[in-house]
Amino acid sequence: MRHRHILLFSLGLMVLPLPAMAQDAEEISPPRAGLNQDAVPGVMQKAVDDFIRPGYRDLAEGTEALAEAAHMLCEKPSDETLGDVQMSFDEVVQQWSTIEIVRVGPVVDGNRFERFLFFPDRKSTGLKQVQRILAAKDETATSAETLKGKSVAAQGLGALEYVLYGTDAEVLSSEKNGFRCRYGAAITDNLKSVAAELHADWEKPDGIQAAWKKPGPDNPVYRDGKEVATELLGILVHGVEGIRDQRLRPFYAGIIKGEPDKGHPKMAIYWRSGNTMPAISANFTALQTLFNASDMQALLPKEDQSVVSAVNYVLQAIVDDADQIDLPIDEAIADDEQRGRLNRILQNTNDVLQRLNLDFGAAIGLGAGFSFADGD
Structure with missing residues (x-):
C-alpha cells in the first residue's frame, strides 16, 4: 500500500509598503466574503443532530451494556464473562473517543469529563489511588454513590482499565463477588450515570441544543x-x-x-x-x-x-x-x-x-x- 506523505508548509508573511498602483488595486478589490x-443555523443543527446527540446516545447505550457485563462477571466469574467485559470496555473506549472531542457544554459541568476519563496522569497520581483502593479493599469504592465522592482519577475509564488489565487482574475470572470486581462494577455504574446525564442534557429541546x-x-x-x-x-x-x-x-x-x-x-x-x-x-x-x-x-x-x-x-x-x-x-x-x-x-x-x-x-x-x- 502506498503511503501518503503530507508535507507541513509554513507561510511567512511580510508587511511591505505597497506601490501606489498596488494600493489603488487593493482599494478597489472586493473584500473577502x-x-x-x-x-450557520443549518450547520449547527447538523452538528447537534447528526453528530453530538448520536454520539452521547451511543455512549449511554455502551456504558449500560458495560455495566451489565461487569455485574454479570461478579456474579458468574469466568474467562468468558471477563472477555465480555473487556470487549464492552473496548467498545466504550471507541464511543468515548468519538464524542470526547466535544469539550464544551454539559460535559464540562461537575467535572463530568474528568469523572469519565482522568488523563493524562503525569505523576501517576490516579494510578496510585486506584492501587491504594485495591490494596486496602476500601468498601466505599464499591458503590457508585460513594465512589463519586472520591478523586475523579479513581472512578473513570483509566481506573477501570487498571482493574481489568493491571496487576492481579486474573482474579476477576475466578473470584465470585470479589472486591476487585465489585470496585470495577461501581466504576461502570458511575460511567453509565455520567453518560446518561450527558445524553439527557443534549436531548432537552430547550437546553444546550437550542443554544447551538x-x-x-x-x-x-x-x-x-x-x-x-x-x-x-x-x-x-x-x-x-x-x-x-x-x-x-x-x-x-x-x-x-x-x-x-x-x-x-x-x-x-x-x-x-x-x-x-x-x-x-x-x-x-x-x-x-x-x-x-x-x-x-x-x-x-x-x-x-x-x-x-x-x-x-x-x-x-x-x-x-x-x-x-x-x-x-x-x-x-x-x-x-x-x-x-x-x-x-x-x-x-x-x-x-x-x-x-x-x-x-x-x-x-x-x-x-x-x-x-x-x-x-
Missing part, C-alpha cells in the same frame, strides 16, 4: 452566528491540539535533534488494554465526521472551498496511518515502519491544525490576528 451567516441551533441577541450563550460558528471550529482546533499534546506527545515526541524519540510507552493512554492507537484513530475519525456531517463547508465563501478538501485529505491520511499501527505501543515505537507512521501522524497533526486554525478561521472572517491557541 467571510462567514456565510445564512448557513438558534444564536441571537436573546440567546444567553451565543449572541450571533459568528460566535457559535467559532465555537464549532474551536471544537476541531482544540480537539487536534488535545490529541497531539495529551495523546501523542506524552509517549512519542517524534524527531528530536535529528533522532527519533525513544518513547515512553507507559505514558500512552490505554496502553494496558491495547487501545492506544484505536482510540487515537477514533479521535481523528470523529473530527473528520463532525467536520463533514455538520457541512462546515457551507460556512465558507466560494473562493475558499479548497480548504475543505485539504482538511479532509490530511485527516484521512492520519486515520489511515493510525489504523496501520497494530503492534503494542512499546513495540510500535521500536519498529521502523510503525515509528515512521507515528512521525507522519505528528507532522500531519500540525498541518491540519494550521489549516483549521488559520486557513478556515481566516476564511470565515476571524481575522489575521486570531488564534484559538491564544484563547482569543
Whole structure:
C-alpha cells in the first residue's frame, strides 16, 4: 500500500509598503466574503443532530451494556464473562473517543469529563489511588454513590482499565463477588450515570441544543452566528491540539535533534488494554465526521472551498496511518515502519491544525490576528 506523505508548509508573511498602483488595486478589490451567516443555523443543527446527540446516545447505550457485563462477571466469574467485559470496555473506549472531542457544554459541568476519563496522569497520581483502593479493599469504592465522592482519577475509564488489565487482574475470572470486581462494577455504574446525564442534557429541546441551533441577541450563550460558528471550529482546533499534546506527545515526541524519540510507552493512554492507537484513530475519525456531517463547508465563501478538501485529505491520511499501527505501543515505537507512521501522524497533526486554525478561521472572517491557541 502506498503511503501518503503530507508535507507541513509554513507561510511567512511580510508587511511591505505597497506601490501606489498596488494600493489603488487593493482599494478597489472586493473584500473577502467571510462567514456565510445564512448557513450557520443549518450547520449547527447538523452538528447537534447528526453528530453530538448520536454520539452521547451511543455512549449511554455502551456504558449500560458495560455495566451489565461487569455485574454479570461478579456474579458468574469466568474467562468468558471477563472477555465480555473487556470487549464492552473496548467498545466504550471507541464511543468515548468519538464524542470526547466535544469539550464544551454539559460535559464540562461537575467535572463530568474528568469523572469519565482522568488523563493524562503525569505523576501517576490516579494510578496510585486506584492501587491504594485495591490494596486496602476500601468498601466505599464499591458503590457508585460513594465512589463519586472520591478523586475523579479513581472512578473513570483509566481506573477501570487498571482493574481489568493491571496487576492481579486474573482474579476477576475466578473470584465470585470479589472486591476487585465489585470496585470495577461501581466504576461502570458511575460511567453509565455520567453518560446518561450527558445524553439527557443534549436531548432537552430547550437546553444546550437550542443554544447551538438558534444564536441571537436573546440567546444567553451565543449572541450571533459568528460566535457559535467559532465555537464549532474551536471544537476541531482544540480537539487536534488535545490529541497531539495529551495523546501523542506524552509517549512519542517524534524527531528530536535529528533522532527519533525513544518513547515512553507507559505514558500512552490505554496502553494496558491495547487501545492506544484505536482510540487515537477514533479521535481523528470523529473530527473528520463532525467536520463533514455538520457541512462546515457551507460556512465558507466560494473562493475558499479548497480548504475543505485539504482538511479532509490530511485527516484521512492520519486515520489511515493510525489504523496501520497494530503492534503494542512499546513495540510500535521500536519498529521502523510503525515509528515512521507515528512521525507522519505528528507532522500531519500540525498541518491540519494550521489549516483549521488559520486557513478556515481566516476564511470565515476571524481575522489575521486570531488564534484559538491564544484563547482569543
